[in-house]
Amino acid sequence: MSEYRLHCFAQSGNAYRAALMLELTGQDWEPVFVDFFNGASKTPEFLSLNEMGEVPVLEHGDLVLSQSGVIMDYLTGKTGKFGPNAETERLEILRWTLWDNHKLSSTIGTLRFLMNFLAPEKRNPDVIAFLGGRAKAAMTVLEHHLADRDWVATDQPTTADFSCCSYLYFADEFGADMNQYPNTSRWLDGIAALPGWKHPYDLMPGHPLPGAK
DSSP states (O other): OOOOOEEEOOOOOHHHHHHHHHHTOOOOEEEEEEEGGGGGGGGGHHHHHHOOOOOOEEEEEEEEEEEEHHHHHHHHHHHHOOOEEEEEEEEHHHHHHHIIIIIIIHHHHHHHHHHSHHHHHHHHOOHHHHHHHHHHHHHHHHHHHGOOSSSSSSSOOOOHHHHHTTGGGGGGGOOGGGGGGGGHHHHHHHTTTTTTTHHHHHHOOOOTTOOOO
């Protein structure tokens, strides 16, 4: 058995952050497929790992962790990689991680789910339009922030970058024209150039979905 076990599925941007962190830091890890779209995250077995019924869940020995930000912080402590070098950097990483969780990834993740994974008859166009506007506003904040810098929080890649990028590699699935975000696109290319990087669909199991075109 691998040292780390990550419960995840390929379509989850939240799980991608944790998987990417494990991969980029060269850990001995294995993905454990959670069949989310068929209710696997709501089974008693899974809920015994995480009562929130969400991925990712990381197992490391007897320790079980949920929430991607917590997992990344834990891995930073274990590996000494992609974390802060000073207290001011720690606070800046935390600032952008919390912003992402509240403004960027949460909005994009919900928008993408409604556009791609919800039954067509349940897709409310007004809700989709509202979330699309929120997503564009958050992406504009990130685009302006990256105008004169290579990384989100410090002068090196950190977990803040992995948090903010996690849903943006699915841009075609939520209708974003990345030509409108050249700074963000450059930054995403920089992350993709890190040794060991993989797209979420190549890093975690479950893609493509059965019956997907």
